Amino acid sequence: MNLPVVTQSQVAHRSLQQGDRTSGYVLLLPSLLVICAVTLFPILYSVWMSLNQVNLTENGYQLQFDGLANYNILVHSGVFWHSVWFTVYYAIVTVAVELVLGTLIALAIQNVQALKGLSLVVMLIPWSLITVVSAEMWSYIYNGVYGILNALLQALHLIGAPVTWLGTPTLAVVSMMAADIWKTTPFVVIIVLGGLQMIPAEYFEAAYIDGANRWQVFWHVTFPLLRGSLALAGLFRILQAFGVFDLPFVLTNGGPGNATQSLAILGEESLFQNLHFGVGSAIAVSTVILVLGACLLFLSVFQSLVRGESA
DSSP states (O other): OOOOOOOHHHHHHHHHHHHHHHHHHHHHHHHHHHHIIIIIHHHHHHHHHHTEEEEEETTEEEEEEOTTHHHHHHHTOHHHHHHHHHHHHHHHHHHHHHHHHHHHHHHHHHTOOTTHHHHHHHHHHHHHSOHHHHHHHHHHHHOTTTOHHHHHHHHTTSOSSOOOTTTSHHHHHHHHHHHHHHHHHHHHHHHHHHHHHTSOHHHHHHHHHTTOOHHHHIIIIIHHHTHHHHHHHHHHHHHHHHTOOHHHHHHTTTOSTTTTOOHHHHHHIIIIISOOHHHHHHHHHHHHHHHHHHHHHHHHHHHHHHHHHHO
């Protein structure tokens, strides 16, 4: 049996590659340490705090291991489960509407060649606004006394008296969703529009030559090729929607009552207002678990749809 002959140049090349690899790890080490310090350590410490009773002292705080006691408090808390329900419901509705609306707007921009640049600039304005600034703007729009929304609807004779958009639970939830959809739909538009740019024009031409109409072209050509872009946009929006804080904090502060109290607002209230650091950490950890579960569920459902279409 003939054994492969390793020349001296090959040995030198391999040793050089090994040296480059080692040098790369050494250069990455400082950044990895920084990432662990600012990201991994706080996460692990939050998990540890959620398993302890945190007692404030004159010198700071003391941790007393308490097992799952903080999680037991959450399980038996109606306020916590209401926040879970609101966060999940809010995420499902807003993400679904934004994916559908963003896809429709992206298709419209794709078909308007003359004003495509201007359309993109206009679409980026809501997304570029800081959420706090956007929320303050919508609070003025929804104001029951001098809000422009009431003035416009009264001028069109659609309502007879001013409506307190943020004063009742149902209207407050709908109003907050509308503000979120207005701001974050442009993000979906940009992602989907990028996916549309990657689809070769020959696919559409071949479909029209075969006699397909617009709906058939979209459903059998455009939509299957946009699945990756839609999945990416959906994942990013799920992560953002489950962590929503600034918009309800500015618009309603979780009210009226606790109608718009998200998990993030509940965690902030427990941590920084009530100083219940153990319970607040348990809320944060529960939110992370919920977000991971939602992302995995979204991916599994999306993959099953893809398999069903390809079968």
